[in-house]
Amino acid sequence: MYQKGKVRKMVSVAIMGHGVVGSGVAEILLTHKQKLFSHLGEEIYIKKILDLREFPDSPIADRFTKDFEEIINDLEIRVVVEVMGGIHPAYEFVKRCLKAGKSVVTSNKELVAAHGAEFFAIAKEENTNFMFEASVGGGIPIIRPMNQCLVANNVREVAGILNGTTNFILTRMIEDGMPFDDALKLAQDLGFAERNPAADIEGHDACRKICILASLAYGRHIYPQSVHTEGITGIALEDVKFAEAFGYVIKLIGRVKKLDDGRIDILTAPMLVPFNSQLSNITNEFNGIMVRGDCTGDVVFYGKGAGKLPTASAVVADVVDCCKHLKARRFLFWADGDGKNIIDWRDSVSAMYVRASGENAAQKAEAVFGDINVTEGDGVTAMLTTEMTYRVFEEKCKALKAQGVEILSAIRIGDI
């Protein structure tokens, strides 16, 4: 507890939201108080917590407020943590805090992916900081290390398993042969699935995160609506099994590459990941992110991508950084972007996994695709093609359909 009457340098902070992550942030700030003090040389004092609910049993129940104006108008509050989630009113609150010269820390990937560039511009103008380490990879340090990697590297590619819920579901399908629906239900029962599973299973959450990493890597905001996104709802157990027979596992991957001509190839989609890739071994609710630099080569970061304390500890690390840099901006920035440097997703090149049925499907596929790697079983044919653009792949599929071959599923093969 904060000791009144004792002279100790301190920084006052406010926390907006007292849900899972917010209560974790308050908990760490209270339980790790001495550790934080010895690191920072100043005490981090939670002056206000904003939440519409009541928390009478909190040890700091007297510091709760339902009124944002109490935070914005308090000149002592230098750092504001936004862990409310969603866009409104988080967007308005963050903007007002930054304009008032307060530093803001958020774990809200939806907000960063939608408004990061705008926040950075305000933070730059007001000479304050906007930080979001917890928005990608939960407790895995990724934003700061990537920013560090970036200094002496041209980042060629970033690819990651960025959503724990879908990775948990796919792991159950792979390891236990559990059908998608059962695995989703299990994830919900265990509390891994978020309130609205659509954001996870349809790939939107992973898309927001790869947008954040891509914006950071290449310096211009890439908005989620510019990124082709496919979820995992169409993945069948049969695909999982054929993938294994070919030496791959299926993972939901957010991936961005810089092409030789400087344009950006970005995508969120399930991919076949080869057994020998570091990303293939990332199972259950864990996340893993690979950063491919021209100097460092591949660097992979692995850990729990969500959860109360992992995420909260990343938020607290940002709070400490903000407290250290109240008068100096940290270099963390991207400019706004118009999406014009992003290639059409149909021009993105990859080898494909295809599951098909129909008479002589393998021979017909070979005639259309050229060199393929085929496995047959149970009246269906599974195959791996060589690399081609998605546009060409679609044309070839059309040609196959005209010959009576039904394409049951098609999944990209990731060279990661």
Added chain:
Amino acid sequence: MYQKGKVRKMVSVAIMGHGVVGSGVAEILLTHKQKLFSHLGEEIYIKKILDLREFPDSPIADRFTKDFEEIINDLEIRVVVEVMGGIHPAYEFVKRCLKAGKSVVTSNKELVAAHGAEFFAIAKEENTNFMFEASVGGGIPIIRPMNQCLVANNVREVAGILNGTTNFILTRMIEDGMPFDDALKLAQDLGFAERNPAADIEGHDACRKICILASLAYGRHIYPQSVHTEGITGIALEDVKFAEAFGYVIKLIGRVKKLDDGRIDILTAPMLVPFNSQLSNITNEFNGIMVRGDCTGDVVFYGKGAGKLPTASAVVADVVDCCKHLKARRFLFWADGDGKNIIDWRDSVSAMYVRASGENAAQKAEAVFGDINVTEGDGVTAMLTTEMTYRVFEEKCKALKAQGVEILSAIRIGDI
């Protein structure tokens, strides 16, 4: 190239050593000059390179010197990179640079492990920075992320594959069934083995690195001479095969834990790592480091632990950080330590893998060890014991020998 006559803010740096890493640092500073400038807002200008050899073909041949005094006496040089390796004269040079108020960046793990605390004390007094990201894990960002993890976490344990040479050798033994001597020769032929392979294969290099990570994690210098170290020269192909049969791979692990009573349990030794551990999948010359925090859970960092450009890019990231913080110290510090908080390595607890021969070895071992997991083959018996201190393990081995059982090898099992 540096453009004369143009007013552009710049920081002058010197590089001591123009070997593999040093030439990589110069290369990155020259080839990534614009990128670094846009990040830092100042140009990093290599003013001097110290090396006793001549490099007439270098694009900056005119800036080489053989005289350290030219660096120490140049007030414009604010940051000095030490990439000479070895203790002398690196130690004396680094000390003099810090005392002169210059920031120092090093990749020299031997130097950091031997003199880190002394350098930190001087840096603190002179309000300058001493940084060493490249000393552990080459191009993998680990020092800064760990320092960040540490802020909001009590680190319970750090365990890592910290030496690429031995990991390459063990991988050849595991994947190709190649005997140790052949694998060592291959590593040397491929340039993975350092000048003196003893430092690698006897575990000293890995020991220095876990000492650096342990000192950082727990705030007091842990010197290599306080750490029990075993290399991989005693690992036989038979052990590799038995380990696999039990579901493990053998890896050289540097590991430090904080016990519940606050004491430190630190060790460098080959260990059986279970297949499902993230560290088991780190093969060839790659490194991987697991940091176990009370809030984040397990976080793993993976990448190339050595090599010219990976290591040099980590050095350059430190140089940039020093340039940004010429007047402000970064929080990176540990105090001196007397080793009194380190437990005797024989009191460290682990389960053991044992390979033994002799009549009825399995029954005798069961009578002595209690519950064991046994596999027999080719006149030898391999077994996994339950957990015990190494002291107790040695006593039990003595009792077994008295019964005519020969202990052919004994390797710890890592719970990592």
